[in-house]
């Protein structure tokens with residue numbers, strides 16, 4: 001498909017992917033679109049079905065996975081997560097930079113496709129700071145928090161392997177992390193903005 005390259009945002013749960021993505025969506029109106037994933041986990045307070053996730057159940061999701069409706073899917077912390085082909089196509093059909101927020105298994109699986117995204121890993125300054133952010137976010141039970149920290153240790157090790165990511169950003173100071181994220185995406189951002197301008201002028 002023609003158009004700007006998608007961007008994959010990965011990194012441990014709690015590292016700040018959603019926070020940074022919301023900043024992009026806020027600052028670049030009509031440039032980015034979020035690929036809404038499916039998940040079997042329960043919605044958190046404030047999360048909206050169809051906007052944050054398509055909330056599903058294991059049977060329905062597994063059936064769709066078996067039917068080939070997903071680009072990638074993974075089990076994370078006891079739940080299924082997946083990127084449907086239609087979620088990505090919908091964003092790309094509008095000429096937007098498609099943002100995919102996926103775990104490290106998703107990164108591996110997307111690498112087997114022809115999507116050709118820019119791969120960015122958002123990393124916490126340390127596992128201790130990550131734990132504090134997750135606890136302060138107040139979204140996890142002790143059990144799910146421990147599972148996420150275990151997954152984070154694996155992620156932090158694998159993400160440092162050469163060639164996995166185009167850019168690794170340590171999200172310590174939020175504004176600095178955001179500047180780095182914008183810098184790796186600037187070429188695609190400019191492309192979309194130029195196309196929009198050309199359309200307005202024609």
Ligand SMILES: Nc1ncnc2c1ncn2[C@@H]1O[C@H](COP(=O)(O)OP(=O)(O)OP(=O)(O)O)[C@@H](O)[C@H]1O
Pocket residue numbers: 011012013014015016017018019020133134136137171172173174
């Ligand atoms: N640089 C930062 N300094 C301090 N707190 C931060 C920073 N970045 C994000 N946070 C906070 O850390 C928490 C986790 O961030 P966020 O929800 O964006 O992480 P995430 O990577 O999207 O997690 P998940 O994968 O579980 O959705 C949030 O409460 C957010 O406000």
Ligand SMILES: Nc1nc2c(ncn2[C@@H]2O[C@H](COP(=O)(O)O)[C@@H](O)[C@H]2O)c(=O)[nH]1
Pocket residue numbers: 010011012013017037038041072073074076081082083101102103104105106107
């Ligand atoms: N492989 C995929 N991973 C995904 C997808 N959507 C989200 N995620 C990752 O799951 C964890 C937990 O997310 P949370 O919203 O429950 O905190 C996090 O690392 C996300 O990046 C997906 O479609 N595929």
